[in-house]
Amino acid sequence: MFSKDELIRFIFYWFIPPGLKPVLVKAYKSVIFVNFEIDLTPASMGYPDPVEEAKREKIRLNFYLKENAIYQNRHLGKKLFILCNGPSIKAEDLSVLKGEICMGVSNFYKHAEYGQIKPLYHVTPNVFYENLRLANPDPVQSLKDWFSEMEKCTCEAELFFGSRQMSFIEEHSFFQNRAVHFLELESQERIPNENNVDITQAIPPVQSVPIVCLILGIYMGFKEIYLLGVDHTELIADSYEYFFDRKTMAFKDPSVTKDNKLNDKKINILESYTFLWRQYLGILEVAEKRGISIINLNKHSVLDVFPKGSLTEALIYN
Numbered sequence: 324m325f326s327k328d329e330l331i332r333f334i335f336y337w338f339i340p341p342g343l344k345p346v347l348v349k350a351y352k353s354v355i356f357v358n359f360e361i362d363l364t365p366a367s368m369g370y371p372d373p374v375e376e377a378k379r380e381k382i383r384l385n386f387y388l389k390e391n392a393i394y395q396n397r398h399l400g401k402k403l404f405i406l407c408n409g410p411s412i413k414a415e416d417l418s419v420l421k422g423e424i425c426m427g428v429s430n431f432y433k434h435a436e437y438g439q440i441k442p443l444y445h446v447t448p449n450v451f452y453e454n455l456r457l458a459n460p461d462p463v464q465s466l467k468d469w470f471s472e473m474e475k476c477t478c479e480a481e482l483f484f485g486s487r488q489m490s491f492i493e494e495h496s497f498f499q500n501r502a503v504h505f506l507e508l509e510s511q512e513r514i515p516n517e518n519n520v521d522i523t524q525a526i527p528p529v530q531s532v533p534i535v536c537l538i539l540g541i542y543m544g545f546k547e548i549y550l551l552g553v554d555h556t557e558l559i560a561d562s563y564e565y566f567f568d569r570k571t572m573a574f575k576d577p578s579v580t581k582d583n584k585l586n587d588k589k590i591n592i593l594e595s596y597t598f599l600w601r602q603y604l605g606i607l608e609v610a611e612k613r614g615i616s617i618i619n620l621n622k623h624s625v626l627d628v629f630p631k632g633s634l635t636e637a638l639i640y641n
Contacts, residue, residue, distance in 0.1 A: 380489070380490060383489065383493075384486050384489060384505060384507060387486075387489070387504060387505040388505070388507060388522070388523050388524060389523060390504065391504055391506075391522040391523050392523050394504075394522065394539070394542060394543050395523075395542060395543070395544070396543065396544035397543045397544065398424060398543045398544055398545050399544035399545075399546075400544065400545075400546045401424060401544070401545050401546065401547075402423065402424065402545065402546065402547045402548075402549070402637075403424050403425075403426060403540045403543070403545040403547070403548045403549065404420055404423055404424070404425045404426070404549045404551060404637075405425075405426050405428070405533060405536045405537070405540065405548065405549065405550050405551065405553070406420075406425055406426065406427045406428065406431050406434075406440070406442060406551050406552060407428050407431065407532065407533055407536075407550070407551065407552035407553045407554075408428065408429060408430055408431055408552055408565045408566055408567070409552035409553060409554030409555075409556070409564075409565070409566065409621065409624075410552075410554060410556075410564045410565065410566050411551075411552060411554050411556075411566075411621040411623065411624065412434070412551055412552035412566045413566045415551060415620075415634055416634075417434065417436045417439075417440055417551075418436050418439050418440070419634065419638060420440050421439050421440055421441075423440075423638075424443050424545075425440055425441075425442035425443060425444075426442055426443065426444040426445070426446060426536050426539065426540070427440075427442040427444070427445045427446070427477070427480065428445070428446050428447070428532045428533070428536060429446075429447055429448075429532060430565070430567065430572060431445070431552075432445070432472075432473060432476040432477050433476075433566075433567045433571065434566065434567075437476070437478075438478065441478050441479070441480070442477075442478075442480050443480060443481065444480055444481050444482075444483065444539070445473070445477045445480040445481070445482050445483070446482075446483045446532060446535055446536050446539065447473070447482070447483070447484050447485070447488070447532070448484075448485045448508065448529055448532050448535050449485030449486070449487040449488065449508055449528075450466060450485070450487065450488060459574050459575055459577075462574070465573055465574035465575075466488075466491065466573075466574070467495060468573040468574070469572075469573035469574055470492070470495070470497045470498075471497070472573055474497055474498055474501075479501075481501075481502040481503075481504070482498055482501060482502065482503045482504065483504050483505070483506055483535070483539065484503070484504075484505055484506070485505070485506055485508050486505045486506060486507045486508065486509070487508075488505075489505050506522055506526060506535065507524070507525040507526065508525070508526060508527070508528045508529060508535070509525045509528060510524075510525035510526055510527050510528070511525075512527060513527050513528060513598075513602075514527060514601055514602055514604075514605040515527050515534070515537075515538060515602060515605035515606050515609055516605055516608070516609060517609055517612065520538045520541050520542060520609055521542065522538065522539065522542050526538055527602065527605075529602065530595060530598070530599055531599055531602075533550060533553050534599075534602050534603070534606065537606045537610075537617065538606070540615075541606070541609060541610060541613065541615060545615065546614070546615060546616070547615070547616050547618070547637075548610075548615060548616070548617045548618070549617075549618050549620050549632070549634075549637045550617070550618070550619045550620060550621070550624075550626075550629065551620050551621065551634070552566065552621070553619060553621065553624060553626055554621055554623075554624050554625065554626075555596070555624060555625040555626050556623075556624070556625055557585055558592075558596060558625050559625060561584060561585070562582075562583045562584055562585075563578075563579045563583055563584070563585055564583060569583065600628065603626065603628040603629070604628055606628075607628055607629065617629045618630055618631070618632040618637060619631050619632070620632055620633060620634050620637060
């Protein structure tokens with residue numbers, strides 16, 4: 324049972340708006356106890372102080388960001404294949420990528436040839452609980468299920484996550500004995516440029532994982548970067564499809580309806596993709612300045628920022 328003082332602190336902390344607390348405390352002291360002192364801090368109620376927690380988390384994140392420096396120019400002059408989840412990838416024989424440097428994303432480990440390709444890297448951007456809650460009754464369990472599946476299926480890939488998942492992964496001890504790195508997708512400049520494609524500091528927030536992969540590829544020093552499964556055909560087909568059955572995902576995507584339609588008004592979708600295209604254009608400008616070629620290997624992709632090519636051509640080209 325709560326004591327009287329504990330009950331007062333509980334009510335004040337959880338139910339009274341911050342602006343009213345000083346007024347009510349003053350009134351309480353003047354009417355009931357002249358020398359009454361009330362501690363309204365989270366620590367007084369046994370809860371972690373959010374300010375102190377944020378400071379500690381920032382220190383841990385800065386440590387992770389400094390560690391990312393090991394990737395600078397790691398693959399200087401090499402070739403990278405970024406493997407995304409668009410349905411066009413079903414038409415490709417990906418077994419030919421065995422021995423190539425590949426980077427998978429999100430649920431790409433569901434591909435039948437993942438075990439043959441064994442991508443060296445696996446990238447997952449920030450996952451926001453508030454979005455998961457819209458379609459998943461228990462978003463924490465959904466995220467646990469997804470990460471458990473990812474941990475089992477991504478072989479020995481080195482993992483990159485958005486920093487929003489740092490505390491969750493640490494708390495639940497996921498990906499033990501794996502190379503895990505975090506990216507701060509929080510820079511104030513939202514369009515990629517020469518100054519914000521450094522993964523030891525904040526990089527632009529993204530709404531599509533290929534942007535993260537392209538920033539990583541540039542930072543790692545690749546000379547040629549090839550995109551597979553980057554379709555964006557949802558803009559013209561009015562449906563959002565993957566190469567796998569969406570029902571096999573560990574969580575439901577609130578941005579998509581049951582019949583795979585984008586769950587938003589057309590004007591919002593167009594504005595969102597306009598911003599995404601600007602990010603692609605920012606990436607292209609950085610790549611051109613550094614003499615890096617980026618080729619989209621789906622000739623039917625809606626993404627028209629980068630020149631198109633084929634997987635066969637990419638493997639032959641030196």
